Structures are given as structure tokens and as C-alpha cells.
Amino acid sequence: MNLDMIIMVLIFVGTIFTLIKFQQKSGLVFGVAFVVTYLTNNISDQQVIDSFSNQGLLILVLLMTCSVAIEKTSLIRWITGKIEGRSYFVTWLKLFLSTAIGSAFLNNTAVVSTMISPVRNNATIPASKLLLPLSYAAILGGTLTLVGTSTNLIVNSMLTEAGHEGFQFFSFTLVGLFALVITSVAIYFVSTKLPTIKANKQDFQCYLLNAKVQEHSNLIGKSITDAGLRHLDSLFLVEISRQNRVISPISPNEQLKANDRLVFSGDVRQVTQIKQFDGIEIVVDSNSVSVDNMTEVVVRPDSDLINKTLKKADFRSKFNAAVIAFKRDGEALSGKLGEIKIRAGDYLVLVTGHDFSKRQNVKKNFITLSGVEPNHKLTGKKQSFAVGGFLVAILLAAVGVVSLFKALVVLFGLLMFTGCLSFQDIKQRLPYNIWLIVGSAIALSHGLGNTGVLSFVTSLISLELTLDNAFIFLVGLYFITLILTELVTNNAAAALMFPLAYSIPLFYGIEPTPFILSVAFAASSSFISPYGYQTNLMVFNAGHYKLMDFVKAGIPVSITFSTSVLLAIYVFYPIVKS
Known part of the structure; x- marks a missing residue:
């Protein structure tokens, strides 16, 4: 090995270990790796430009930006209103299917964040029985299409940068759908075994919340019962302060008067319920100000x-x-x-x-x-245009009428022109971190190729890949990526493992598509750790789960998903000569 090869090996290995230690700073880690690679002259100026202007990467950025407009509509919230059923199985099935289908075409983080609130407010089924399956459904749904998850788009961008034809819109669907059907059975089984975690007053330390009855409120003169203030979810009206007089306990027939100060006790997360009542203003005494916005x-x-x-x-x-x-x-x-x-x-x-x-x-x-997200709701014609435009763009790209890149460029321009997207939206939601990770990873792969590291690693494989034994290598590649995704997040794992999945099969004259798919699906299979995937992190806190709840549920789900994915790749994407 020459000096350049040694440097690139140190950069690559150092990136993996640094990501494990500083998982929360993946963008920074990849950025440093890119800078060191560039400063050591292991990549050219043109390769740097190509890495960060890669069409696949731009598709990812455009898709995530355009999806902000969908989040500002009531589409996902309309879907959430349809999930409640008469039994646990019916509710679970509606939730699972709607989340999986939505996540195949929309940002799965947005889908999950919208679903969390109605799931937690379900009066008959504990949220802990549904929230973890909600995240798993979002992960599985994301594997169904090219645009379903950033992992698929990252792998696609690195594939096109390598000079290979990129994936089609439904290239992932056969494997993803097969895995979804099989794995859903395992998810339902573990869902029934999840702990029943019920909220109680102690969970929230009985926070006190103050509200004031405004003089224009139509609740004035109504009793507490008629006003609907006795049946709030996890909030309890404990006293009324009226003209220096405190009323407690409160009779159900007590009538509200203008300027009454209402004191609630309970789950502070449910405080937004109070805003639904006409003429009642929430006040946080500790701040001595009235507030209009609260958020979790x-x-x-x-x-x-x-x-x-x-x-x-x-x-x-x-x-x-x-x-x-x-x-x-x-x-x-x-x-x-x-x-x-x-x-x-x-x-x-x-x-x-x-x-x-x-x-x-x-x-x-x-x-x-x-709470405050999304910033401003789209209504009327803007809402119809945002939803319709997004669906048309995806449909035209899916059937091959136009390229996905062209469809998204046109859609982005129209969303900006019609005001469905604002410059403020772009500033807030442009995925700078993912752009840095993917661009740096592509540059890193160029460095590995330029210095001969990939060829050297290939030569170290003692058993030459043939059509007979290549699937064993594919399985090994899958499980290495699976371990990495639990340690360093899905996007980082995909970016790190792609060079091996692409270059080694090609060296032996084997079509790399099955190996690349194994990396893409393995990187999306974060079921065991609450920190490996954003939707897991969201439900981890919302459901009051413990780490072991994820481990106990995630291991059988991960095993089932991995087995079904590898079987599907073997059947639908057989290993052949390139």
C-alpha cells in the first residue's frame, strides 16, 4: 500500500469509529472526512463539484423541500381521522396501512408526527400499544418506493454518480412489499406484547395552568358541565378565581363569568385543548404573559x-x-x-x-x-394545488412520462410561484445536513477509488466471487450494514457501505444491483434502537417506552424483515453477470 491508500483507509475507518462515538454529529464527521480527503489531493476539483451537484442528491433535496407544502395541508390530518376502529386489531390495521402507504410517497417524519397526537388521545387503546408499530410502519412504507426514504435516494444518487443507470421509481417495490407483508405479521405479534403504559397525574407532576374567560366568550353564563370543561383529556379544572374569591371544589353547575381565572391541573401536553373553547385565553403565570402558541x-x-x-x-x-x-x-x-x-x-x-x-x-x-408546525396552513385552492401538484408530479415520474428530477424542478417552481412554499419554508427545512452527508460520502467514495483502496480491498477477498457464492457475500454485506445503521444512523450506514456494494461485484463481472439493494434495505431496518431513526426517537418519548421495550420488540421484527428482504432479493433480483 502506498501513502495515499494508507491515508484513505485511515480516513474511512476513522469516519466509522467517529460516527459511532459522535452519532449526533454525523454531518460534521462526514464534512471533516471530505475536507481531509480533498486537502490530501485524493479527489479532484471536478469530483468535488460533481459530488455536491449530483442529480440524485438534488432529487433528494427537492423532494424533501417540496414535501413541506404537503405538510402544510390537511391531507395527513384527514388520514389520521380515519384510523380509529372498534377493536385493537382494526385500529392497528388502519394505522399500519395508512402510515405505510403515506410514508411511501411523503416524508415519513411528517406522517408520524401528525399521527402521534390522535394515537395518544385514543380513549380505548393505550398509546404504547400503537406508537411503536406506527414507527415501524413508517420505516417499512419508506422502503416501497424510490422517494419513500432518504436512504433509497442517497443510494440512488451514489449509483448515478458512479456512472450506472439509476433506480426507477418502483425498483424497490417488489422487495419492499414482500418484506412489508411478512414483517407486518411479526409487528402485530410484538404489538400485542408491548407494555400497557397509562398516563397518570404523577407522570406530569400536576402542573398548574392558568386560563382566563374573556369578556366576549360565548361560554359566559354556561355551567361547567354545559361548557364541556369537566371532560377534558388529562386536564382537570381545580379552581376558579373570581374577584379575589377562590371557588374550590367546583360544582358541576357553577356558571362561568367574564374575567374568571380558571386553574387546570394535569398533563401540560394537553393544554391546547383549552384553546378550542371560545373566549378562553391560556396564561403562563411564571412568564406573566398570555401565550397563543404551545408546542411539543x-x-x-x-x-x-x-x-x-x-x-x-x-x-x-x-x-x-x-x-x-x-x-x-x-x-x-x-x-x-x-x-x-x-x-x-x-x-x-x-x-x-x-x-x-x-x-x-x-x-x-x-x-x-x-403545535406550531406547520407554520401556516394551506387552505382552499392552495391546498388543492399543493396536493394535486405533488401527486401529479410523482405519478408522471412513476410511469416514466418525465424524469423525477424534471417533475420536481417544475413542481418546486410552481409551489414557489403560487405561494404554497415560501423562502422562509426553504430556509427552515432545506436539508443542509443530509446534503453535506451525501455529498461528502460521494467525494469519499471517489477518494477510495482514486487511490486504489477499493481495488485493494477486493483483492484481499480470499474467495473469488462467483455466481454460486456471491449471495453469501451479499448476506454478509447486508448484516454489516444492519449493524452500522443501529450504531451510526441509516443515512450514514448507506453512504459508508455503498462503495463496497458497488465496486466489488463489478470487479468480478457481477451485476451490482442486488448488492446495492441489500445495503439500501439494511440501512432502513432500524428497529432495535430508538436513536437510529427519527421516527423511532419520536415515538420513544411520546409512548414513554423504555430502551428494553425497543430491544424486545425490535429483535424479532429485525430478524423477520431481514429474512424476508434477503429472500425477496434472491427471488426478484437474481445474481447475474454484468
């Missing part, structure tokens, strides 16, 4: 807040928001909120200021569960 968020793995306290992070001025509840792994934390160090996956309930949704750092630091 999960701290992202790559957030700048990690290992900082709320006080050190200057949370209030940075986000114009106050934290009134703080959860970790389903348990309330003790001590002062301002002194608790923030970790990835922490669940926060925020009281937000008027410009919270416009701040560019919000999307970077949080996954929003409910």
Missing part, C-alpha cells in the same frame, strides 16, 4: 443544545420559548429545569413566542410533535 418537541440528535443546560444555552432568547415540562425516557426529571443538561431524545413542552415558528434554528434543534 423532541431534541434532535444533532442539536446544538446537547450537553447544555437551558440556562447555559440561553434558551429563552435563542428560541423565544419557555420550557414548562421536561421528560427523558418517559420519566419526569427532578431538580430545576434550567440546570438539567439536555440530551438527544429529550421531550420538551414549550410555551412559544409569536416568532418561534420563523426562527431558523428551530428545525435544526427539534423534531416538532404538535
Whole structure:
């Protein structure tokens, strides 16, 4: 090995180990690897330009940006209204199918975030029995199409950059659908074994929330019962303050009057229910201000807040928001909120200021569960155009009338022109981190090829690949990627393993498509760890799960999914000479 090869091997191996240690900073890790590769002259200027302007990568960026317009419509929320059934099986089946189908064409993070609230508010079925299957359905649904998950698009972008014909829209569907059908049986079985986690007052430390009856409210003169204030979900009206007089306990027949101060106790996450009542304004006493926006968020793995306290992070001025509840792994934390160090996956309930949704750092630091996201709803003709335009663009690309890239470019322009997308939306939601990861990974693969590392690794394989034994190599490649995706996230695992999946089969004159598919599906099979995939992280906190709940449910699901994927690839994409 010459010096350049040694340097590239050190960069590649160092990237893997650094990703394992600093999983929350995957974009930074890949960025550093790219810079070192470039500074050591292992990639050319043109290869750098090609890496970050790759058509497949631009398709990924365009798709994720255009999908913001869909999130601003009521489409997903309309779907969530149809999921409740008369029995657990019917509800589970509706939830699973609607989530899987939606995730095949839409951003699965948006699908899951919209589904969480109605699932938690289900009066008959504990949320813990449905939320984990919800995430699993989103993962499986994402494997059905080229646009279903960023992993598929990342692999496709690296494939086209290598000079190979890219995947078609439904290239993943046969394998994905077969795996979905088989794995859904395992998911339903483990769903019935999930713990029943019921919320109670102790879970939320009985937070007190203040509201005021406005003078124009149509609830004035109505009794507490008639106003509907005695049947809120996990919120309890404990007292009324009226003209320096406190009324407690409260009779069901007590009539509301203008300027009454209502004190609620219970789950702060359900406070948005109060906003549904005409003329009742929520007030947070600790801030001494009235607020119009509250939201639930999960701290992202790559957030700048990690290992900082709320006080050190200057949370209030940075986000114009106050934290009134703080959860970790389903348990309330003790001590002062301002002194608790923030970790990835922490669940926060925020009281937000008027410009919270416009701040560019919000999307970077949080996954929003409910509240201020999306920023502005689309209604009327704009909503119809956003949904119709997106469906037409995907349909035209799927049947081959136009390329997916052209369809998305035109759609993006029309969404901007009609106001369905704004420059503010783009600033907040442009996937800079994924762009950096994929562009850097493509550049890294160029470096590995330029220095001869890939050829050297191929020569080290003691058993030459043939049509008879190549499937054994494919299986090994799959499980290495599977382990990596649980350690370093799905996108990073796909980007790291693609060069081996593409170059080694080609060296032996074998068509690389089955091997690339094995990497794509393995990178999407994060079922065991709550931190390997964003939707897992979202339901982990929302469902109050423990880490072992994921492990116990995820292992049989992962085994079933892996077996069905490998069998489907063997049947539908047989290994042949290139």
C-alpha cells in the first residue's frame, strides 16, 4: 500500500469509529472526512463539484423541500381521522396501512408526527400499544418506493454518480412489499406484547395552568358541565378565581363569568385543548404573559443544545420559548429545569413566542410533535394545488412520462410561484445536513477509488466471487450494514457501505444491483434502537417506552424483515453477470 491508500483507509475507518462515538454529529464527521480527503489531493476539483451537484442528491433535496407544502395541508390530518376502529386489531390495521402507504410517497417524519397526537388521545387503546408499530410502519412504507426514504435516494444518487443507470421509481417495490407483508405479521405479534403504559397525574407532576374567560366568550353564563370543561383529556379544572374569591371544589353547575381565572391541573401536553373553547385565553403565570402558541418537541440528535443546560444555552432568547415540562425516557426529571443538561431524545413542552415558528434554528434543534408546525396552513385552492401538484408530479415520474428530477424542478417552481412554499419554508427545512452527508460520502467514495483502496480491498477477498457464492457475500454485506445503521444512523450506514456494494461485484463481472439493494434495505431496518431513526426517537418519548421495550420488540421484527428482504432479493433480483 502506498501513502495515499494508507491515508484513505485511515480516513474511512476513522469516519466509522467517529460516527459511532459522535452519532449526533454525523454531518460534521462526514464534512471533516471530505475536507481531509480533498486537502490530501485524493479527489479532484471536478469530483468535488460533481459530488455536491449530483442529480440524485438534488432529487433528494427537492423532494424533501417540496414535501413541506404537503405538510402544510390537511391531507395527513384527514388520514389520521380515519384510523380509529372498534377493536385493537382494526385500529392497528388502519394505522399500519395508512402510515405505510403515506410514508411511501411523503416524508415519513411528517406522517408520524401528525399521527402521534390522535394515537395518544385514543380513549380505548393505550398509546404504547400503537406508537411503536406506527414507527415501524413508517420505516417499512419508506422502503416501497424510490422517494419513500432518504436512504433509497442517497443510494440512488451514489449509483448515478458512479456512472450506472439509476433506480426507477418502483425498483424497490417488489422487495419492499414482500418484506412489508411478512414483517407486518411479526409487528402485530410484538404489538400485542408491548407494555400497557397509562398516563397518570404523577407522570406530569400536576402542573398548574392558568386560563382566563374573556369578556366576549360565548361560554359566559354556561355551567361547567354545559361548557364541556369537566371532560377534558388529562386536564382537570381545580379552581376558579373570581374577584379575589377562590371557588374550590367546583360544582358541576357553577356558571362561568367574564374575567374568571380558571386553574387546570394535569398533563401540560394537553393544554391546547383549552384553546378550542371560545373566549378562553391560556396564561403562563411564571412568564406573566398570555401565550397563543404551545408546542411539543423532541431534541434532535444533532442539536446544538446537547450537553447544555437551558440556562447555559440561553434558551429563552435563542428560541423565544419557555420550557414548562421536561421528560427523558418517559420519566419526569427532578431538580430545576434550567440546570438539567439536555440530551438527544429529550421531550420538551414549550410555551412559544409569536416568532418561534420563523426562527431558523428551530428545525435544526427539534423534531416538532404538535403545535406550531406547520407554520401556516394551506387552505382552499392552495391546498388543492399543493396536493394535486405533488401527486401529479410523482405519478408522471412513476410511469416514466418525465424524469423525477424534471417533475420536481417544475413542481418546486410552481409551489414557489403560487405561494404554497415560501423562502422562509426553504430556509427552515432545506436539508443542509443530509446534503453535506451525501455529498461528502460521494467525494469519499471517489477518494477510495482514486487511490486504489477499493481495488485493494477486493483483492484481499480470499474467495473469488462467483455466481454460486456471491449471495453469501451479499448476506454478509447486508448484516454489516444492519449493524452500522443501529450504531451510526441509516443515512450514514448507506453512504459508508455503498462503495463496497458497488465496486466489488463489478470487479468480478457481477451485476451490482442486488448488492446495492441489500445495503439500501439494511440501512432502513432500524428497529432495535430508538436513536437510529427519527421516527423511532419520536415515538420513544411520546409512548414513554423504555430502551428494553425497543430491544424486545425490535429483535424479532429485525430478524423477520431481514429474512424476508434477503429472500425477496434472491427471488426478484437474481445474481447475474454484468
